[in-house]
Amino acid sequence: MTKDDSADISIVMPCFNYASYIAEAIGSIFAQGFGKVQVVVVDDGSTDASAEIALSLDPRVECIRQANAGQAAARNAGILRARGKYLAFLDADDVWTPGSLAARLDALRDGRECVYGASEAFLSPELTDAERQRLGAVPPPMTGRLPGTMLIAREAFDRAGLFDTSLKLGEMFDWVARADKAQITVAMMDRIVLRRRIHGGNTSIRLKGDNKEYLKALKSSLRHRREALPEPDGAP
Numbered sequence: 001m002t003k004d005d006s007a008d009i010s011i012v013m014p015c016f017n018y019a020s021y022i023a024e025a026i027g028s029i030f031a032q033g034f035g036k037v038q039v040v041v042v043d044d045g046s047t048d049a050s051a052e053i054a055l056s057l058d059p060r061v062e063c064i065r066q067a068n069a070g071q072a073a074a075r076n077a078g079i080l081r082a083r084g085k086y087l088a089f090l091d092a093d094d095v096w097t098p099g100s101l102a103a104r105l106d107a108l109r110d111g112r113e114c115v116y117g118a119s120e121a122f123l124s125p126e127l128t129d130a131e132r133q134r135l136g137a138v139p140p141p142m143t144g145r146l147p148g149t150m151l152i153a154r155e156a157f158d159r160a161g162l163f164d165t166s167l168k169l170g171e172m173f174d175w176v177a178r179a180d181k182a183q184i185t186v187a188m189m190d191r192i193v194l195r196r197r198i199h200g201g202n203t204s205i206r207l208k209g210d211n212k213e214y215l216k217a218l219k220s221s222l223r224h225r226r227e228a229l230p231e232p233d234g235a236p
Contacts, residue, residue: 008085009101010038010154012078014071015092019048020126021197026057028095032102040064040081041092042074050092072163072171075147079162087157089147093197096148100193104151112185113156117193118143124199131200141192145176148194156184 011029015022022041029039039061043051045068055063064077075089088104090096100117107115120141123132143149159182163171179186 010082010084011088013041013090013092014074015050016044017046017048018092019050021093025092040078042078044074073165076162088151095195107187112187114152114184115187116145117149117189117191119194119196120192121196124197
């Protein structure tokens with residue numbers, strides 16, 4: 001694939017009170033070197049200037065504003081606005097690495113429908129020493145099925161369906177299980193394509209103790225995986 005394919009890529013960015021970070025996130029998209037990407041920011045009920053900042057950065061940025069409904073609902077709103085042949089996601093507090101998008105496009109050359117790259121975490125520079133100590137050591141880089149590391153053909157995404165808005169956490173567990181059930185073909189890359197910012201206000205950190213939500217997502221994921229299993233011989 002070439003950079004001419006960029007006109008067919010829609011990037012969905014959910015945002016909730018990330019005025020301090022959204023400019024860097026959007027900047028990392030346009031730094032990929034593709035001029036025709038569709039960037040859809042979904043302001044999920046922010047009380048700061050996130051939406052205004054996003055719209056001031058580049059005329060290619062579109063912005064949807066909605067009452068706070070969570071990341072799954074925000075991503076879904078952006079997906080419904082997306083026009084591209086391919087979908088990608090980037091949270092408003094994270095950044096893509098240089099060449100991230102081109103590397104993932106290249107990985108789809110063999111006919112796969114979806115690709116995931118690796119991510120690395122970093123502590124946000126503005127954190128105090130006390131905050132850094134409280135948050136602890138960052139995890140090592142890893143390849144994983146995260147929204148920010150994914151690039152997927154829109155047709156394939158639609159086979160799995162939108163994110164489950166009933167899940168506050170772990171909605172990606174549920175979606176991946178449905179994607180596997182839909183037999184979406186996947187490529188995995190070791191290359192780091194995403195830098196995940198740790199700043200203490202991350203959704204996963206704020207809701208870290210909400211084990212019921214993770215359990216709910218896990219149960220949903222397991223149900224989809226069981227449904228995808230072939231019927232045993234002799235089953236009616």
